[in-house]
Amino acid sequence: MDYSNFFSKRTNLVTASFIRNILKAAKEPGVISFAGGLPNPQTFPTEELQDILAEVGKDKAAYQYDTTEGYAPLRKSVVEYMSKLGINADINNVLITTGSQQALFETALLFLNRGDRAIVEEPTFIGGIGPFKLFGFESPNSDNIEGIAMDDKGLLVDELESRLMILKNKKWQMPKFVYTIPTFQNPTGITMCEKRRKKLLDLAHEYDFLIIEDDPYGRISYEENVPKPIKSFDEEGRVVYLGTFSKIFAPGYRVAWVIAPTEIVAQMAKLKQNIDLHTETFGQMVIQRYMELGLLEKHIQEIIPFYQEKRDIMLKSMDAHFDKGYSNWVKPKGGLFTWITVQGVDTLALADLAVKKYRVAFVPGPAFYLHPDVGGDGMRINFSYPSNEQIEEGVIRLANAIEEERKKAFEETPTMI
Amino acid sequence: MDYSNFFSKRTNLVTASFIRNILKAAKEPGVISFAGGLPNPQTFPTEELQDILAEVGKDKAAYQYDTTEGYAPLRKSVVEYMSKLGINADINNVLITTGSQQALFETALLFLNRGDRAIVEEPTFIGGIGPFKLFGFESPNSDNIEGIAMDDKGLLVDELESRLMILKNKKWQMPKFVYTIPTFQNPTGITMCEKRRKKLLDLAHEYDFLIIEDDPYGRISYEENVPKPIKSFDEEGRVVYLGTFSKIFAPGYRVAWVIAPTEIVAQMAKLKQNIDLHTETFGQMVIQRYMELGLLEKHIQEIIPFYQEKRDIMLKSMDAHFDKGYSNWVKPKGGLFTWITVQGVDTLALADLAVKKYRVAFVPGPAFYLHPDVGGDGMRINFSYPSNEQIEEGVIRLANAIEEERKKAFEETPTMI
Known part of the structure; x- marks a missing residue:
């Protein structure tokens, strides 16, 4: 057939x-x-996890359905974890996702109509490109998702500004969001300097777009003076921050999180109900226990x-x-x-x-x-x-x-x- | 904001x-x-799982990324499990999904253009309605996703046939698929009789549509003579069958599966790469071991x-x-x-x-x-x-x-x- x-x-x-x-x-x-x-x-940490696995494994709740937003004690642990990076959030700003891949998929599903403009730094993570095309492109040759180049200090924010001015002057649609991995970027390893982070946030305010800040590697830092997440400078609610346990713990459980304004978390949760109901309970409980015991740090x-x-x-x-x-x-x-x-x-x-x-x-x-x-x-x-x-x-x-x-x-x- | x-x-x-x-x-x-x-x-079965958890927990592979299609030994176990229900498949017909909710989401994403026709039995599972509207509807009042009523023998297949004849005569678009939960349906508990199952398959052939057979409850049978899955009668490749461990084992791991023709599995896997990369490894390994030891049966x-x-x-x-x-x-x-x-x-x-x-x-x-x-x-x-x-x-x-x-x-x- x-x-x-x-x-x-x-x-x-x-x-x-x-x-x-x-x-x-x-x-x-x-x-x-x-x-x-x-x-x-x-x-x-297979050995260190044995006791936790035995403990969580005895808890019936680990095998049951859980809420779409995520296992509440884990959301609370994520709030604490984020506060150490200078990001203020409460539990209603946290959505647990099935890996950051799902957060990127949700980003595209939630924000992009077909033909909507969005901007990514180039080169960029392949897992972002896929969903953005899936929901944003009209055809494989569409160019409404645009790339802006980088140098050794990250996204060329001045080039972005020039582009935004052109879009504004021509009265073309402004981007819904700019997608960036500012710290130890995938694929380049480049880190965006603090000046550009702040400038990007200023541009988001001036030209009214959101910033999707993907930060899977930020804690794996070999040097001093690495700038703080863009989200930590965000007072207006312009930044949707994506974090994950995949690189700092293990990817097998597929547990990650979004920090975003409550309205965005609520919309993402509504979509997630349709996507997979909720992220698996067992892994969320294992990770929460691991954090609670101080083992993650x-x-x-x-x-x-x-x-x-x-x-x-x-x-x-x-x-x-x-x-x-x-x-x-x-x-x-x-x-x-x-x-x-x-x-x-x-x-x-x-x-x-x-x-x-x-x-x-x-x-x-x-x-x-x-x-x-x-x-x-x-x-x-x-x-x-x-x-x-x-x-x-x-x-x-x-x-x-x-x-x-x-x-x-x-x-x-x-x-x- | x-x-x-x-x-x-x-x-x-x-x-x-x-x-x-x-x-x-x-x-x-x-x-x-x-x-x-x-x-x-x-x-x-918390007690029975303790040894399996300890064993899987020591295996580094349980914490690592895995393939999008699913953990290969689990896909193999699913093939064996299906064969006992009269469904012939090989490993390339199996896609592991993050709960059957994801399979329904994938169904909508893969098959429905906005405005495409699809048919569901009514009343039906709420988790199907959501994704079908999300990708099929133009507005909340769209009627291209249609309901056909049921009686105590399941979907009114004759009524479906009348509707298909009208669509054909008017040269309107035929449905891409009919979505049914033929066995111990959610929400009604009704079971479609074998005669209607076979008639539905005949109609699918005659009017060229697919059948999405959602079967989360089929094994939880209190009486003799419950008809076999529609998929077991499907020689042409018309049926996409959805199975899950949520009701026969536990929903917490979010592990389910699709049995479909290889072309459909390949497309769904491509989409799943964008949705969540793969279903969590740990739970797949636990369930596979549980099946291998004969504990699931x-x-x-x-x-x-x-x-x-x-x-x-x-x-x-x-x-x-x-x-x-x-x-x-x-x-x-x-x-x-x-x-x-x-x-x-x-x-x-x-x-x-x-x-x-x-x-x-x-x-x-x-x-x-x-x-x-x-x-x-x-x-x-x-x-x-x-x-x-x-x-x-x-x-x-x-x-x-x-x-x-x-x-x-x-x-x-x-x-x-």
Whole structure:
């Protein structure tokens, strides 16, 4: 039977992500993977959780339906956790979501009519692009979701302002929101400076848009003086903040949260009733107990040096093996990623060569752009998942792959006569 | 700040469900609740799960990201489980979802363009109505999602056929799908007879639509000769079957599944990547282990007599206390619900009176209709959650509430002169 006539039009606006196929190849034996965005399983506190699992496992409530907004004691723990980051909220500002992916999906579902304008920093998280297209695009070539570039201080806020002025002058629709991952960004590892954070908030007020601040990595910080979340400066209620336990604890339970004005939380909860009724109870109770015992803070203090060592090995290896004449990379102050750009190389072709011949995997740049005909010279490199030895060896393999691919590109360039 | 201009139009197409507010009142101390659809927490196998929790809890994989389609060993266990119900599938026909609510949401997202026709049996599950409106309706008054009535043998398939003939003759759009809960239906407890199941499948072939068969209660069967799932007769690939562990095990983990043709599973997985990446790993592993050890089948055999006793007490009490002159109710052969209709009573007003004065709660009929201006004389009565004593006492309270409300209705009727 042919089902294509049954599928809704919106189905064609999303494609299965690039990352999935590369992750598949990355799982082959012998391949060193810089491709995923996975926390390192070594960090999962399996032993410490045994008592909590036994305790929660005896509680009938862990197996029952719960409220759509989330397990109330966990929402309260999230409020306390947020206050330490300078974010003031009460329990009615908290919605528990099934991973931050669901928060991004809800963001698109709640705010975007088909054709509505929204702005993202580019490159950006692939999990944001999907839902924004699904609900915002008219066709795969629509351009109402726009990208604004970044430099080493994050989103080019001045460029954003110029764009907003043009939109205003032409009386075109203003963006509903700007989506940003300001701290240790996925995919680049870049952190937005405090001045730009405040400027972005000023622009949101002046041009009347919301800011979706996605902050999965903020606590995994290797250096001092990392700016506070944009949400902590937000007095007007312009910022919808997304937090998650996936990187600071474990992603398996799919438990994350949104901090937003109560009207937005209420609308999101109404939609979530339709999406999955509520996020699973058992995991919420386990995490709440883990936080209550002070174990989450202890855990975060343990994973920071663990990941910092990996970052340091990654940067040292890149420094030793990459040719700075044509390669550039971000020195991330936290998080799980760095971003390399290599002049004159098509990283889609490079990814293929790298995984097949050199047995090293990464995600090529175009995956992180709204229209994947750009970003071809960039690549996302993850350092949280591989072992320290794999990082060193993987960088050497990648350097060799780059060299081969560059030669090929050079040979293929037709001579100008 | 006023956020209403930021919200998408579709946001207005769903309202927070009636059930939520009633469930809130139903939780007040002293209220006997027939309102929920909750499995009884007494059935949750907390002790039996301790070893499994300890074992899964030691496995790093339980805390990590998993594939969008679901934990592969669980998908395999679902295939085996389905084969016992006469449903042939392989692992590529299985998608694990975050509760069946997500499967219904995916159904709407995948199949419904705004304005597309779909048909549901009425009354029907409130969790289906929400997503179908969200993606199918143009306005809250749209009528492209249509209801077809039921009798004690289920959906009036002949009435459906008449409607399909009219649609065909007028060259109007045919429905994309018919949504049905054929076995121990929510909200009515009615079971569709085998003849109608086969006729519905024939109509699907003849008029080229899909059948969404939602089957959360099928295993909780108190009598012999309950017909097999429609999916078991489906040779062409017309049926998308929804199963769940919520009622036969526990809803807290939010683990359910879809059995569908591979093309549909692939599209749903693509959408699910955007919705929540994957269903939580830990719960999937716990349930898989529970099935592997043969404990699920054992558990089902234990909960059937437990719930059957409650059904019997409910029916006996209703027989003793309800006035058959104006009350009618379904004698369900399985599942968690019965449905009462009371002539001349507005069950919305009755629900209010019942909870406030008589301290007994139920969900009034209009909640289960596409347009809640109908169904006013029906009410859904759940018997799985209350204790046996509460069932007897609650029926007496409800009978008294009905009597008072009927008198009031009678007094209010203006005299015709």
